[in-house]
Amino acid sequence: MSIQFEINATAGSARLGKLTTPHGVIETPVFMPVGTLASVKGVPQDVLEELGVQILLGNTYHLYLRPGVETVRRMGGLHGFMSWDRAILTDSGGFQVFSLNELRKVSEEGVTFRSHLDGSSHFFSPESAMAAQIGLGADIIMAFDECTEYPAERERARASMEMTLRWAERSKKYFEEHKNELPWKRDADVGTDAPGCPAERSSADVGFVPGPAASGALRTPGQPGASVPTWAHQTQSLFGIIQGGMDRELRRESALRTVEIGFPGYAIGGLSVGEPRELTREIVESTLEHLPADKPRYLMGVGTPEEIALYAQMGVDMMDCVLPTRAARHGLLFTSEGKVSIKQARYAQDAGPLDPNCGCRVCSRYSRAYLRHLYASNEVLAQVLNTVHNVTYYLDTMRAVRHAIQLGERARFLSEQSGPKP
Amino acid sequence: MSIQFEINATAGSARLGKLTTPHGVIETPVFMPVGTLASVKGVPQDVLEELGVQILLGNTYHLYLRPGVETVRRMGGLHGFMSWDRAILTDSGGFQVFSLNELRKVSEEGVTFRSHLDGSSHFFSPESAMAAQIGLGADIIMAFDECTEYPAERERARASMEMTLRWAERSKKYFEEHKNELPWKRDADVGTDAPGCPAERSSADVGFVPGPAASGALRTPGQPGASVPTWAHQTQSLFGIIQGGMDRELRRESALRTVEIGFPGYAIGGLSVGEPRELTREIVESTLEHLPADKPRYLMGVGTPEEIALYAQMGVDMMDCVLPTRAARHGLLFTSEGKVSIKQARYAQDAGPLDPNCGCRVCSRYSRAYLRHLYASNEVLAQVLNTVHNVTYYLDTMRAVRHAIQLGERARFLSEQSGPKP
Numbered sequence: 031m032s033i034q035f036e037i038n039a040t041a042g043s044a045r046l047g048k049l050t051t052p053h054g055v056i057e058t059p060v061f062m063p064v065g066t067l068a069s070v071k072g073v074p075q076d077v078l079e080e081l082g083v084q085i086l087l088g089n090t091y092h093l094y095l096r097p098g099v100e101t102v103r104r105m106g107g108l109h110g111f112m113s114w115d116r117a118i119l120t121d122s123g124g125f126q127v128f129s130l131n132e133l134r135k136v137s138e139e140g141v142t143f144r145s146h147l148d149g150s151s152h153f154f155s156p157e158s159a160m161a162a163q164i165g166l167g168a169d170i171i172m173a174f175d176e177c178t179e180y181p182a183e184r185e186r187a188r189a190s191m192e193m194t195l196r197w198a199e200r201s202k203k204y205f206e207e208h209k210n211e212l213p214w215k216r217d218a219d220v221g222t223d224a225p226g227c228p229a230e231r232s233s234a235d236v237g238f239v240p241g242p243a244a245s246g247a248l249r250t251p252g253q254p255g256a257s258v259p260t261w262a263h264q265t266q267s268l269f270g271i272i273q274g275g276m277d278r279e280l281r282r283e284s285a286l287r288t289v290e291i292g293f294p295g296y297a298i299g300g301l302s303v304g305e306p307r308e309l310t311r312e313i314v315e316s317t318l319e320h321l322p323a324d325k326p327r328y329l330m331g332v333g334t335p336e337e338i339a340l341y342a343q344m345g346v347d348m349m350d351c352v353l354p355t356r357a358a359r360h361g362l363l364f365t366s367e368g369k370v371s372i373k374q375a376r377y378a379q380d381a382g383p384l385d386p387n388c389g390c391r392v393c394s395r396y397s398r399a400y401l402r403h404l405y406a407s408n409e410v411l412a413q414v415l416n417t418v419h420n421v422t423y424y425l426d427t428m429r430a431v432r433h434a435i436q437l438g439e440r441a442r443f444l445s446e447q448s449g450p451k452p
Numbered sequence: 453m454s455i456q457f458e459i460n461a462t463a464g465s466a467r468l469g470k471l472t473t474p475h476g477v478i479e480t481p482v483f484m485p486v487g488t489l490a491s492v493k494g495v496p497q498d499v500l501e502e503l504g505v506q507i508l509l510g511n512t513y514h515l516y517l518r519p520g521v522e523t524v525r526r527m528g529g530l531h532g533f534m535s536w537d538r539a540i541l542t543d544s545g546g547f548q549v550f551s552l553n554e555l556r557k558v559s560e561e562g563v564t565f566r567s568h569l570d571g572s573s574h575f576f577s578p579e580s581a582m583a584a585q586i587g588l589g590a591d592i593i594m595a596f597d598e599c600t601e602y603p604a605e606r607e608r609a610r611a612s613m614e615m616t617l618r619w620a621e622r623s624k625k626y627f628e629e630h631k632n633e634l635p636w637k638r639d640a641d642v643g644t645d646a647p648g649c650p651a652e653r654s655s656a657d658v659g660f661v662p663g664p665a666a667s668g669a670l671r672t673p674g675q676p677g678a679s680v681p682t683w684a685h686q687t688q689s690l691f692g693i694i695q696g697g698m699d700r701e702l703r704r705e706s707a708l709r710t711v712e713i714g715f716p717g718y719a720i721g722g723l724s725v726g727e728p729r730e731l732t733r734e735i736v737e738s739t740l741e742h743l744p745a746d747k748p749r750y751l752m753g754v755g756t757p758e759e760i761a762l763y764a765q766m767g768v769d770m771m772d773c774v775l776p777t778r779a780a781r782h783g784l785l786f787t788s789e790g791k792v793s794i795k796q797a798r799y800a801q802d803a804g805p806l807d808p809n810c811g812c813r814v815c816s817r818y819s820r821a822y823l824r825h826l827y828a829s830n831e832v833l834a835q836v837l838n839t840v841h842n843v844t845y846y847l848d849t850m851r852a853v854r855h856a857i858q859l860g861e862r863a864r865f866l867s868e869q870s871g872p873k874p
Contacts, residue, residue: 065827069826069831069833071831074813076813096798097824097828100845105821109823111819111822112533113817113822127629177511181460378519378523379523390494391498395497395498396754397527399533400490400535402519403489403490403523403533404489406519407519410491410494410835411496414832424524
């Protein structure tokens, strides 16, 4: 058993759920902040915990290049490496290979690409992408897919979709054969505590050890690797990815055939690649129809606060986006009164909080004038505080969505109770 | 009354003291982290509070250029502007004018210099430097001095010292005439609460208002300007600065004549300007002899952890240095086991904490491998975490020094008690 997903309330198409992972329970719909290189840029992990982040996203492509999968694996996987006890999801590396590499070469076998750091040549296949994600040890990992470019001819979109399907089968096959090799499982093994170097044990040591024995392997709290929970005998979960470009028929086919392969969760990929927002919404809607209701649905790489609320209402359970963190670095802040470009001179002597309706540690302590000064002076604290606020805003948006679903469910329940009497 | 200084224990030349300021009590000897532009680079104010920072240093030269004194003054001074309720000290701007401006022109009247940001021309005199520091509203401010270059001929050092003495008199005169104009005093005035814009009141409103009335002006906690304490009727304190180059006779004369002018505290300036460390120590020692024992002594701009411990043992009460924060940005970390250059490949898979004897939030959570990865990947979190650790290390060093003085005093007391019996 790797994850459990239960739906506790619905309102229209929206679902309020609980996703139980080896590293904690996630309330859905959930927004996952992006921690590309094992860090949500500028924000320490204890602050992320305080903000209520339940799951982070790491980028396999970036972590594969720096610090390298083997380093992360030896440190107990991403959880141990970055000292984060809660859930983590890694993408497959596919999207970055496609978006950061103009010189990539795609074949049936996989993708040859050049590092954006030093130009060195690398190769990702479904198998090597799985091996990388098993080494990184996230709770949820993604099948290796080809992100179809936009715009694309129908035949090109079909061919790309077909390859993604073949790669999904290969991803699943490799994962099933190797899913016991994950780095945090080893720590839960025989109660021996070998701090920091689980890799030194032979692979023969790696076996299924249920509950009680696992807790014997817990390390001193606060030290790297301390995150191994008592459910550490569980494994990662591999999600499939739906492609099919901007074609509803292809999306339908991709969904049905991916579901046929069978995964514990499904992602909608290949969107937010330059298409108009209305088209994104249409494709999301038409893809969701064909996904099983009892499995988590993850929409990759969207969007604005308005968009993530909308997609959640359409029945999406998980989302991620670099927008809150990237915008923060450019001084663009999301508030209940609209977007604020904090660099503007109009804020230079504005003593008010960034967002009067926000209770985050930034809005409750600092003035717009101070935030403007930090940004204008290129102070590092600007990025730290801006990111804390924007991530809070996204998390608050999802909290409000979950609350609305709960209320909607209660309203429906109450209206049924008070319905026409016999 | 502005500050109070009491000495509670001594051990050799070292003194354990309490410096009471309008924004809290400071245990001395104290190390003051540098917050050049109203921010200790990368570290939020709540973290500084948790680390036990009792007083911060701000740089008048930098704040004068960005965001400008008037902006800070309107926001309630530095305390309100950066939302920091504890004590602040500002330097006079003199040192930066000398170190950042090769084209400066010095006359009896003051210094003409060019902004390092845009080349614009500016002028600092003792009077304008005082006006700037009154507008910034730190608890302790510094007389405008000329930092004598190193090396300097004896006649040049004498002339420079003489001008610093004349500037000290002018600084004191201007301060005495204007010390009631500070930004946070206005808030303590008549119990009216005009959030964020104390400057709109007429200067006639500004008068001495003792204790109880002041508390009526307290603002909502967490909002800019919330820092006004009930002792807000107090004023800033102006410290004098001893110069005299590397000449013990000139230092003696500078000390005696500065003390004659009369200040509530004295700083030793003009050191750490390129001279050998042994010479620094000699000059500090020979200057300290001529400073009154009952006033705080501030050694400006030093040094390594070993040096600040040494100077505290010699009888220095206050120190500041950019070293812990600047070194952190270059990946140089101070630990109980010596300096660590975290960028080195040897730490790439080091699961141990940065400093096994440090209890800071960095050492208790993250591994050297993770810190090395953050630095090597140019992640902003590297600067944040490195700075938190280095500042902790400096503060811990001073805590240990204070503890040692306390123990030394107790040892002396005990040995007197158990002395030869009649």
